[in-house]
Amino acid sequence: MVSVIKLNYPLKTRAKYEKSVVDYRNRGMSLESLINRANEYYLEEDVAVIYKKPTPIGIIDVDYSRNKITNAYFKDKSTFDYNGIYRGKYIDFEAKESHSKTSFPLSNIHKHQFTHLRQILKHGAISFLIVNIRNEYYLLKGEDLIDFISSNTRKSIPYDFFRENCVRIEEKLRPTLDYLKVVDVVYFKGE
C-alpha cells in the first residue's frame, strides 16, 4: 500500500494506478470494516479516538471452569455504533448499508436510535449517519435526518436526496474511507 506511493510515478499515472488499487481493495469490504480501518488509522496517526461499541449481548450461562459463555443472545441497540472524540468534540454516529439502489429505508434505524440522536444533538454532539447507497458513501447530518422525518411522510430517503443534500465521502488510499475529512468540511468549515 505504502510502496505504491513510494514508486513516485508521474502524478497522473499514479493517480490512475491508485484508483485501481482503491477499487480493488474495497471490493466486497463491508462499510463496517472500512470504518473500523479508518478508526485504526485515526488512532495510529493521533487524529481521533473513535471506537465501535461492542455488540450488546445478554449472557444467560457461563461455564466458569473454561471461561466460556455457553448461552447468550443479541440485545437491541438503543444508541449508535461508533463514538469517541475528534478535535475536542464528542462524535457519535452509525453506519448503514442500503440494499436498495433507489432509496434508503428508514426502517433501518430503530426508534430508540432516533431518540438517542435527538438527545445527543441537544447536548452538542457531532452526530450523523454514514450511508452506503450504490457503493457511494454519504455523510447524512443528524439534523438533516431529523428535518427529513419531520417534513416527510416517506418511509425512505430517495437516492437523489443524498446526492443533493449530503457530502459524499470519496474513497482514497489510506484510510480508504476518510470520513473525518468530510466531518471537517461539514462541521469545521474553514477552521
Next chain:
Amino acid sequence: MVSVIKLNYPLKTRAKYEKSVVDYRNRGMSLESLINRANEYYLEEDVAVIYKKPTPIGIIDVDYSRNKITNAYFKDKSTFDYNGIYRGKYIDFEAKESHSKTSFPLSNIHKHQFTHLRQILKHGAISFLIVNIRNEYYLLKGEDLIDFISSNTRKSIPYDFFRENCVRIEEKLRPTLDYLKVVDVVYFKGE
C-alpha cells in the same frame, strides 16, 4: 423515593431520614449499579447522555434457528467502560472497586487502558476513575493518575492519597451517586 421528599418534614429531620434511606438503598449495591442508575437519572432529566459500553465478547458459534449464541468468550477491554457527552464535552471514565482498605492496586487498570487514557486526554476529553475504597467514592482525575504513576514506583495508590487529592462523591437520594456534581466542581469550576 420521591414521596420522601414530598412529605416535607422539617429540614433537619428530613435530612436525617434521607440519610438512613440512602444507607439502606446503597447497602450491597455495586459501584457499577450505582453508576448505571445515575446515568439513567441523568438521561431522564436531560443532564447528560452517558452509557456503559457493552462487555466485549468474541462470538464463536451462533445457533441461528434459535437466535442463540452457543459459544463465546470474554475479550479484554482496551478502553474505559463509560462514555458520553456532558455539558458539550466528551466524557470517558472507568469505575473501580478497591478490595483493600489501605490502598488501590494499580493492577486493576490494564496497560491498554492507560494508553487509552493518555490518548483521550490529549484530545481534550474529561476522563477520570471513580474509585470505591472503604465504601467511600472518589473521583480521581486522569491527569492525577498519570502524574502518580510517573512520580511513583508504588504499585498501589494509598487511601490517604484519595483523601488528600481527590474530591469525594457524596451519596444522596437521587441519584445516589451524583458523580456529575463532582465533575462540575473539578472541571467546570464556578461556571
